[in-house]
Amino acid sequence: MKNLKFLIVALLTTVMLTSFIDNESSIWLTDYKEALTKAKAENKLILMDFSGSDWCSNCIRLEKSVFQTEVFNTYAKDKFILLNVDFPMKSKNKLSKELTEQNAELAKKYNSEGQFPTVIIMDSDEKVLARTGYIEGGAEVYIKHLNDLLK
Numbered sequence: 640m641k642n643l644k645f646l647i648v649a650l651l652t653t654v655m656l657t658s659f660i661d662n663e664s665s666i667w668l669t670d671y672k673e674a675l676t677k678a679k680a681e682n683k684l685i686l687m688d689f690s691g692s693d694w695c696s697n698c699i700r701l702e703k704s705v706f707q708t709e710v711f712n713t714y715a716k717d718k719f720i721l722l723n724v725d726f727p728m729k730s731k732n733k734l735s736k737e738l739t740e741q742n743a744e745l746a747k748k749y750n751s752e753g754q755f756p757t758v759i760i761m762d763s764d765e766k767v768l769a770r771t772g773y774i775e776g777g778a779e780v781y782i783k784h785l786n787d788l789l790k
Contacts, residue, residue, distance in 0.1 A: 666712060667723045671741055674722040678763035686719040689750045689757040694728045697773040698756040710778040726755070760789065
């Protein structure tokens with residue numbers, strides 16, 4: 640009986656943690672039209688991250704030291720709709736044809752220089768308000784940097 644209770648508690652904990660992780664990872668959208676629609680509906684800005692998630696070292700640093708942190712996610716949830724525009728190179732990370740085409744169009748329009756990472760902050764009318772990239776220092780430093788850009 641003791642083992643059964645332990646097993647049930649362990650199972651419930653695993654399910655709850657998995658749900659939490661799924662919710663955290665789903666904070667980033669990949670569909671541009673969906674991001675625009677949500678930004679308009681929720682009166683938020685769009686933070687668009689042009690990333691090479693499996694080849695760009697500064698993209699990986701930005702993801703790990705800023706975008707995956709609880710501090711950043713807490714800050715961003717009230718201000719931004721987060722949009723990931725990824726350009727992976729490894730075949731195991733290949734995007735769908737539709738997503739590849741969408742990302743190419745977005746790059747043509749907002750990142751024609753081809754710099755990675757590039758972070759664009761724009762309003763729901765597609766007006767670019769700020770452009771930046773990776774800076775060292777972690778989430779707190781990056782949040783201050785974003786706030787300074789938006790002043």
